[in-house]
Amino acid sequence: MEIKKGLEDVYVKETEITYIDGELGRLYYRGYSIYDLAEFSNFEETSYLILYGKLPNIYEYENFVKSLRESRGISDRVKEFLKSVKKNADPMDVLRTAVSIMGLEENTHTYNVSEQSIINLISKFPTIISYYIRLRRDLEPVEPDTSLSHAANFLYMVNGTKPSEEEYKAMDVAMILHIDHEMNASTFASLVVASTLSDIYSSIIAGISALKGPLHGGANYEALKMFKEIGYIENVEKYILNRLANKQRIMGFGHRVYKTYDPRARILKAYAKLLAEKKGGEIKRLYEIAEKVEEIGIKHLGPKGIYPNVDFYSSIVFYALGFEPEFFPTVFASARVTGWIAHILEYVKDNKIIRPKAYYKGEIGRKYIPIDSR
Structure with missing residues (x-):
């Protein structure tokens, strides 16, 4: 089975x-x-x-x-x-x-x-x-x-x-x-x-x-939290290497289907960069952190087929457009x-009710004991 x-x-x-x-x-x-x-x-x-x-x-x-x-x-x-x-x-x-x-x-x-x-x-x-x-x-x-x-x-x-x-x-x-x-x-x-x-x-x-x-629509929220936690570009390498050493995920990296760079992430990176240049300040700093995370992440994870996914740069795009992180999944x-x-x-159009099976591995034929005897 x-x-x-x-x-x-x-x-x-x-x-x-x-x-x-x-x-x-x-x-x-x-x-x-x-x-x-x-x-x-x-x-x-x-x-x-x-x-x-x-x-x-x-x-x-x-x-x-x-x-x-x-x-x-x-x-x-x-x-x-x-x-x-x-x-x-x-x-x-x-x-x-x-x-x-x-x-x-x-x-x-x-x-x-x-x-x-x-x-x-x-x-x-x-x-x-x-x-x-x-x-x-x-x-x-x-x-x-x-x-x-x-x-x-x-x-x-x-x-x-x-x-x-x-x-x-x-x-x-x-x-x-x-x-x-x-x-x-x-x-x-x-x-x-x-x-x-x-x-x-x-x-x-x-x-x-x-x-x-958080493993689906909440992943971009987690990516932005990571960028904010890093704080400044000079902290990136130590932060990422520490996470990798402790076998922790790099948020916004990896996808079950993509074994290379997510095409959606490629497109969104360009818009994240554009918004960072236009808005400056915190958005620019977060974008620069994200770029550095990407560089170090790909160096260590790329050979394993783990690259940035759509959540990586969408987090910066949504934030730059005025959405609080907790609203990212709603967007x-x-x-x-x-x-x-x-x-x-x-x-x-060709409907069939979705009803998968579960493989039973418990006991069979257990004797029922009345509650006052348990």
Whole structure:
């Protein structure tokens, strides 16, 4: 009996959504290179591609963008919930519960994904997240601006000012890079629920719950904590060598699929550098620390196939754009929700309930003893 811990290398479905070449460090969405999409596309167009399998024509694109922009607002019930939450609550718990309320409002009972449900989930995640960010800062929430793109509006609602072109592009690219990544833990969690023919909101809540974990969506938070703990570039070598000597992980390094440099990390490094140069101060210092960590980490771990992953530089990009570290997983979720939905739609076309086996190794035939004789 071979038990594959973590279901490593176990295939659960065929897909036409995402292809990863872990040996060469390549990533494709629906056959398009992630490098091309990051350079030429935007979050809305890439979301359409992921969901519907093709790049939209101008009519399809404009209708999709219009639907997203017009659906950004959240209900009074969701707003009241967000106002009632303690300021030290885990942001992923807040997002998860707000999505539950959305499901209640839509009154979904069984699997029946409407186009409006898809639009609502993608468009409202940033509004929920930014609303709670503002409340935690003792600031008035900013309502969505329908004249702005998805990424630009997200930053506007968080910071209260319209982003610069550099900030918008960094946010937009970061969201493209987080839209999907094949059969990761949160996508699989979403599929397990969807395979029972439960409703779309329940499936997405499962994805959020899995993404909350520090080994998945919380890894970029841990990477930034490491950079801050190092403090200054002259401390990097001693810090990293000490962690390696004690067999501790270098946060933001290593990936189960990639055996070389994560292509998403390559792209985000350029935007982290751009933002560091524009903003200076702490952001520049953290970027310089990250570069040094990368240099020393690759020297010692590269021969083992361990390189920077997407979390390494996304932590600096998100921080530079105005997000507190504890909100990084929610930003991840605001992009990944598109991928979750796409995989759910693909799986249930030929649905089979996901029900693996566990190999029993306990005793058989134990004699029951009444409680007063134990």
